[in-house]
Amino acid sequence: MGQTASSTAAPTAPSGCPVPHHGASSSSTPEKCPVDHKAPAACPVEHKKPSATDTSSPAKCPIDHGQTNPLNQMPELAQSRAPNQSVDLPTERTESSIPRDGSAKWDYPSPQQFYNALVRKGWETPEEHVETMVEIHNFLNEEAWQEVLKWEKRQYNFDDIQLSRFKGRPGEMSPKARFFMLAGWLFPSKFNTEPPFDRHDWVVRRPQTGEEVRYVIDYYSAPPEPDGSPVFSLDVRPALDSFSSLKERIVVATEEAWSSLKEDSKPPEPSVSRQH
Template identity: 70%
Template sequence: MGQTSSSTIPQNAPAVCPVPHQPQAQPAQKVAKCPIDHTKPQAPKEPAKCPVEHGTINPDNQMPDLAQTRAPNQAAELPTERTESSIPRDDSGKWEYPSPQQFYNALVRKGWETPEEHVVTMVEIHNFLNEEAWEEVKKWERRSTGADDDIQLTRLKGRPGELSPKARMLLVAGWLFPSRFNSEAPFDRHDWVVRRPKTGEEVRYVIDYYSAPPEPDGSPVFSLDVRPALDNFGSVQTRIAAATEEVWSSFRKDQGPRSSSSSS
């Protein structure tokens, strides 16, 4: 290794034909190429995006900021005025309900087909149900703290399609005892977080929205199941006390009035 060496042909070496008869390696043939140069760099493709503009999500209600502009293919004009609720948002203001135009835009965003002429009525029903839900929250607060005059709804979240534990339990009861319990799931669910300014405590409420049989004239009827979530010991105590009172009241009602007589 590392040194050069020389060799001589031996005298008795056989004669060798100077022409090599072993097949020689043929030069590799060039692969046919397209006459058009494809090596030109191409612009990178943009990532696919959702075709619906969701806007900025409001952390207080987990909803995007809905525009007041008309939706694509919208034929009828819808009001853009918003109604102030009776529900305090903080020390200085109250919650505002979406306008019919914003409500319609929310339906379009979710992919729901809704006749435009029914949107105003739907908004009125929506606002009415929220006012009723707030009244139920105030009843629970009076039971828990003895007052309801300063509570505030700090944030909320719609959770349609997510069954609460109680709604799931009632569904099972409805399947087992259809004559006593409703076998239909709630059509909507909200979680509301209520703040008690005096103590700074926040309490989560669960609201299940049910459809009820309509009135004889065809007017829709709804049922609300509002209660504090079982997130802390105080809410558990309140729920147990309310359930006990309800059972006791039902028992006394079943017993009915009794008359007593005496003989001398």
């Protein structure tokens, strides 16, 4: 699946909703979602199961990342209460760890802005779960950034990488996601048949060279932990916009395949029995 994916399960958040944490490696990244705690954990967004040739996306991030303020590159979301809203939600925004330029970092939407985005899209979400949803949203983005940095360190020798701009593309399935959907349709016992529930494109800037590199991030739901905690997986990789990105993708895929082959070829460790 490429270098950027690490499944993540969820410890319990203060609100009682699960929050994902790192689990097994697998080309993905996590985030939290409010769930019915009496039922198996699941993403709060309804996921359709499109065919392998379906170009639609089953779910969307509530934040329309395409509509941004040109001054701060963030969505214009109201901080006022929504009609019929019964619970006050915080309006403070959290600063991310993701550099926007040499002196500023990106800010995440406040719970009130997040809720307003949900209302605008017609999603019915219990207001008491919104703060947890925002924590999950932020957590997944932080994890995605760490995966981007892993890729960048392979080619760029400085630590001043910046997220120049980004765009949510929930209605467009990436070629890689489409390929794995087809593989799941043909070989359901070997490949996941669930499509990604969201997609982002991030453009990273390398200040020392002036280069910009686009990354594609597919967000997947994974089977829950035994205790019911939800798990999410992120597949992060450079887009095939340049020869260097293509080369790096091939190199990483080869390294992972070789590592897996060596693991499979190891002889089993001898067992030791003790006679009494």
